[in-house]
Amino acid sequence: MELDNLENWRKSHYANEITPKSDGKKVVLMGWMREIRLHGKLAFIVLADRSGDCQITIKEEENSKFFEKIRSLNREDVIAVKGTVKKTKQTVRGVEVLLSDFKLLNRAQTPLPLDVAEKTPALFDTRLDNRVLDLRKPKVLVIFKIRGEILRAAREYFAKNNFMEIETPKIIATATEGGAELFPVSYFDKAAFLRQSPQLYKELMTACFEKVFEIGPIFRAEPSETTRHIAEVTQMDIEIGFATEEDTWEVFDDLIPYIYSSVKKNCADELKILSADLKVPKAPFKRVSYTEVLEALSKKGLKLKWGEDTPPHGEKLITEIYKGPVIVYGYPSELKPFYIAIHEKDSKISHGFDLIMEGLEIASGGRRIHDPKIYESRLKAKGLNPDNFKEITKFYHLGMPPHSGWAIGVDRLVQVICGLQNVREAVLFPRDVKRLTP
Amino acid sequence: MELDNLENWRKSHYANEITPKSDGKKVVLMGWMREIRLHGKLAFIVLADRSGDCQITIKEEENSKFFEKIRSLNREDVIAVKGTVKKTKQTVRGVEVLLSDFKLLNRAQTPLPLDVAEKTPALFDTRLDNRVLDLRKPKVLVIFKIRGEILRAAREYFAKNNFMEIETPKIIATATEGGAELFPVSYFDKAAFLRQSPQLYKELMTACFEKVFEIGPIFRAEPSETTRHIAEVTQMDIEIGFATEEDTWEVFDDLIPYIYSSVKKNCADELKILSADLKVPKAPFKRVSYTEVLEALSKKGLKLKWGEDTPPHGEKLITEIYKGPVIVYGYPSELKPFYIAIHEKDSKISHGFDLIMEGLEIASGGRRIHDPKIYESRLKAKGLNPDNFKEITKFYHLGMPPHSGWAIGVDRLVQVICGLQNVREAVLFPRDVKRLTP
Incomplete structure (x- = not known):
């Protein structure tokens, strides 16, 4: 069967814009044929697009020209319909569109490798292999509407608060933190x-x-496979001159509730589809030292030696103990990279910190080093060769201000806000040790 | 001489916020020591930050504690001052700050490899080698304020117009356009x-x-070195389902004036520093076929055979002929990649187009292919092996809508808006065949 051309047809509405209020309106809808029921000389189609769906009712006698074509439709074929909106009690949404003209724009294969209506749940690998079908499922699609809103809100916050946007190189000559995983x-x-x-x-x-x-x-060549790590990640970074780490914690206190409030306000329908009851975290966030955290974890039965990193189940415990977001500061210098400043009075303690939310490390940051002599000595103390960093260190002799900053893992933040089990669910086409395609 | 710690000092104002209206106010400024003049028991410092600069006046008798330190200052040392604003006729900006307290936060090397005041112009390579000094020059810094505004305005436009933000993989298994330059x-x-x-x-x-x-x-391994190409580029992409190329031209007509107007409104001071008189281009933009362009160029003395690509000086001529932005459509299929649809009635002509502004190709796009059979046949016609694309083509059997889109080169758009000779001027740390550092 021949495909029709789009010609001068254009979508007049998204499917969810058709409501009983549109009764009598002529509309053009386009999308995917999600379901069809045939009753003799009547056909009912569910046309779905990114906004939702709408019933199209087709009477054979008025549409004899293309009734055969309609009868032959397979699930997820791409269709365009012209028709008139009619209020009705026969559909959940209280509305149907009576067909007057029709185009078949493209065919989908049959049977499909994945059920968009999700009557049969699919393996995550099958979902990724057929990602565009998977992304047509409302519960999956809304994750990316929310992700877009998180990014939009964050950038709006930064613009309002005088942060300048920078785009720094993705291809680099020097291993940033020195070494593996590049x-x-x-x-x-x-x-x-x-x-x-x-x-x-x-x-x-x-x-x-x-x-x-x-x-x-950013890119991390971590060969392990967990639900928390992927190889290609989106990171949200800030850095502030003439500021200490406490100043950057205030940015957490402002920005995170700003993002949550924006999502609650602008993605109310999407949150409903996810059955997510989003609570805007209360600021200021709790600030707890690493040493205090060790004691609190110990009381819960997790004994860590001073100097040990918190394991994933420790992060979960931290959320149980403190509720809401927690800034953990005063980490051992050993656990933090060379560019994190160390404490003036105790070199074992660093000015590095993490932000833990919902049992996940969402962000990491610290006060940095601005004195070139200290910068070079920290490189050496971490066993790095200052020669490999000389293209960077030369700038430390040109007037570096004291400065502090952090990085938020955007994919993890999406994971937390949408309540996802696996960070891959937050990414369109995740990359990991196993998966490089599509 | 010991460096001072920031302690509880925080910037109260940016330098350009100090105006005669602030007379009598106590302020804390931080930035770089751009210039110093000593007159016996008086010192005058120009303190510069990202906003501009301000004169600090220091009387030795009131500041004996740190007058020695101040006298020893080198250009671009990092300093913090506390003091009181005073109206004055002695400075261009009508204001000075009378010092009451002082910190030396960091030293810069002396002599500096680059003159921030730019009394001696530097080679571009020297500028890039010392980029943070270079970026302190007002004329260079404002390029990146404008760049930030261009990005902000574009994203705002997309959010207002129902575009969903996507982040697709940077690491790919398949050569997108098949081949070289990867x-x-x-x-x-x-x-x-x-x-x-x-x-x-x-x-x-x-x-x-x-x-x-x-x-x-995006990344292009072009081994040639021109003022128009770099290896790491920022690209702004759109793609619209159920749309033809004409629909995406309307996005140009809306978006480009939206960006220009935003820059004019929100970066008036920055444009002044660049001496740029920005004119918002009038929409709708001219739409001219490739064949018409060849004729017009020929009249100007540039003879091209039908099928030839327009050379850079041809793009300059196009701007001369048509003034303002021009959408050139109807390019030969030979000149366009496999995924651009070809004309139904004449396979020599494609549905691909370019947007030319100020003598530069700013954007490129087209109507695409949605029929999987045509998609595979175009791959073959372009000499590509369909097997290498099967991870992509499999999706064409799952219900692809007709669609069209374009890509704008962000760096070139910045170049055009800021009136820069070399696209590298629009990028913080450009990457090309020669330069991989810093």
């Missing part, structure tokens, strides 16, 4: 890497732009 | 590439999200 790139005739973080560059930007943010991709 | 990545034990464009993925997204945008990095 993807090598052949850069013309040179060896290079994909950045693990914009860390060293965003720090430099405080020496001219003072207060900056960047939202962009 | 950076290879070692992806665990697999061979992969950095994406040249989000093209194939954004097209897929019309099959679930219908109307999408993405602003993100």
Whole structure:
């Protein structure tokens, strides 16, 4: 059967815009044929698009030209309909569209590899292999509407608060945190890497732009496979000159509730589809030292030695103990990278911190080093070769201000806000040790 | 000389916020020591920050504690001052700050490798080697304020107009446009590439999200060195389902004036610093066929055979001929990639188009293919192996809508709006065949 051309047809409405109020209106809808029921000389189609769906009612006698075509439709075929809206008690949404003209724009294969109506649940790998079908499911699609709103709200916050947007290189010559977990790139005739973080560059930007943010991709070659890690991640970074770590905690206190409130306000329907009852966290967030956390965990039966990193189930316990978001500060210097400042009075303690929400480390940051002598000595103390960093360290002799910053894992934040089990659910086409396609 | 700690000092104002109206106010300023003049027991400092600068006046008798430190200051040392604002006729800005307390936060090397006051112009390579100093120059810094505003305005437009934000993979298994100019990545034990464009993925997204945008990095391994090309680029992509190329031209007509107006309104001071008299282009933009363009160029002395691509000086001529932005459509199919639809009645002509502004190709796009049979036949016609694309083509059997879209080169748009000679001026740390650092 021949496909029809779009010609001068254009969508007049999204499916969910058709309500009993539109009674009598002529409309053009386009989308996917989700369901069809045939009753002799009558056909009922559920036409779905990204907004929801709408029933199309087709009488053979008025549509004899294309009734055969309609009868032959398979699930997820791409269709366009012209018709008149009619109030009705026969459909859940109280409305149907009486067909007057029809186009078959494209065919979908049959049977489909995945059930969009999700009567049969699919394996996550099957879902990813057929991601565009999977993303037509309302419960999956809304995750990305919410993700978009999280990004929009965050950028709006940064613009309102005088952060300058920066875009720093993704291809770098120097291993940011020194070492493993980097993807090598052949850069013309040179060896290079994909950045693990914009860390060293965003720090430099405080020496001219003072207060900056960047939202962009970072890459981590972690060969392990967990529900918490992927290889290509979106990270939201800030860095502020003339500021200590406490100043950046105030940004958490402002920004996180700002994002939550925006999502609650602008994605109310989407949250309903996810059955998510989003609570805007109360600021200021609790601030607890690493040492205090160890004691509290110990009382709950998790004994960690001072200097040990918190395991994933420890992060879950932290949320149980403190409720709401917690900023954990005063981490051992050993656990933090070279660019985190160490305490003036006790070199075992760093100015690094984490933000833990819903049992997940959502953000990580610290006060940085601005004195070039200390910067180079920390490189050496961490066993790194200062020669490999000289393209960065040279800038430390050009007037670096004291500065502090953090990075939020955007995918994890989406995971927490949408209540997802696996961070891959928050990403369109996740990348990990196993999966490089599509 | 010891450096001072920031302690509880915080910036109360940016330098340009100090005006005669602030007379009598106590303020805390922080920034870089741009200039110093000593007159016996008096010192005058120009303190500069990202907003501009302000004169600090220091009387030795009231500041004997740190007058020695102040006398020793070098250009671009990082300083913090407390003091009282005083109206004065002695300075250009009509104001000075009388010092009461002082901190030296960091030293800059002396002599500096670059003159921030720019009395001596520097080579572009020297500027990039010392980029943070270079970015302190008002004329350079404002480019990035304007760049930020361009990005902000574009995203605001997309949010208001129902585009869903997508973030598609940067590491890909399949060469998007088939072939050269790709950076290879070692992806665990697999061979992969950095994406040249989000093209194939954004097209897929019309099959679930219908109307999408993405602003993100793309990578082109072009070994040539011109003022128009860099290896790491920011691209602004849209793709719209149930739409033809004409629909996407209307987005140009809306979006470009929206961006220009936002920049004019929100970056008036920055445009003044660049001496840029920005004119908002009038929409709808001229729409001219490739064949008509060839004739017009020929009249201006540039003879091109039908089928030839327009050389850079041809794009300059196009702007001269038509003034303002021009959409050139009806390009030869030979010149366009496989995913651009070809004309129903003449396979030599494609549904691809370019947007030319100020003598530069700013955007490129087209109507796409949604019929899987045609998609595969175009791959073959372009000499590509359909097997290499099967991870993408499989989605074409799941109900692809007719769709169209375009991509704007963000760096070039910044170049045009700011009136820059070289696209590298629009990027913080440009990457090209020569330069991989810092």
